[in-house]
Amino acid sequence: MSIEQEQSRTDLLSDEVKAEIDQWVARFPPEGIQSASLQSLMAVQHANGGWVSTELMDAVADYLGIPRVSIYEVATFYSMIETEPVGRHSVSICTNISCMLRGADDLVAHVEKRLGCRRGETTADGRIFLKMEEECLAACRCAPMMQVDHVYYTDLTPERVDEILDALE
Numbered sequence: 001m002s003i004e005q006e007q008s009r010t011d012l013l014s015d016e017v018k019a020e021i022d023q024w025v026a027r028f029p030p031e032g033i034q035s036a037s038l039q040s041l042m043a044v045q046h047a048n049g050g051w052v053s054t055e056l057m058d059a060v061a062d063y064l065g066i067p068r069v070s071i072y073e074v075a076t077f078y079s080m081i082e083t084e085p086v087g088r089h090s091v092s093i094c095t096n097i098s099c100m101l102r103g104a105d106d107l108v109a110h111v112e113k114r115l116g117c118r119r120g121e122t123t124a125d126g127r128i129f130l131k132m133e134e135e136c137l138a139a140c141r142c143a144p145m146m147q148v149d150h151v152y153y154t155d156l157t158p159e160r161v162d163e164i165l166d167a168l169e
């Protein structure tokens with residue numbers, strides 16, 4: 001069955017998500033609509049509890065009018081898109097060179113112990129997803145750093161990390 005013959009899944013997207021996608025689409029020329037893929041997936045992910053199912057990827061592709069495989073490629077390439085269910089909050093501790101030299105590995109060990117889960121896992125209460133690994137997030141000057149729900153936190157210490165994580169509901 002061709003993509004044209006498959007049933008459109010755009011009804012899986014809320015009006016709010018469609019409006020956000022429209023805002024991103026408007027930033028690109030019509031022939032560059034594919035450039036809105038990543039932000040469209042981010043909008044869907046945000047509305048779907050932190051991850052994007054295959055059906056939702058299809059919905060984004062159908063809404064943008066591009067091949068579904070193009071969206072699968074984006075969703076599986078970028079580390080900020082989760083394709084499996086995860087905890088309510090996403091925590092990524094950068095372990096690349098600058099952060100590593102300033103104690104990132106110790107921070108990871110501290111967080112794993114405190115949360116009772118390893119990287120790549122979600123806490124038993126579903127509160128926090130500790131991402132597997134994160135490459136340099138371009139905040140080396142303020143290493144060590146981490147992202148929580150895609151917001152940067154820098155110049156971290158174990159005590160500061162505890163404060164940040166404890167505030168997550």
Ligand code: FES
Binds near residue numbers: 097098136137139145
């Ligand atoms: S190495 Fe961690 S932000 Fe660059």
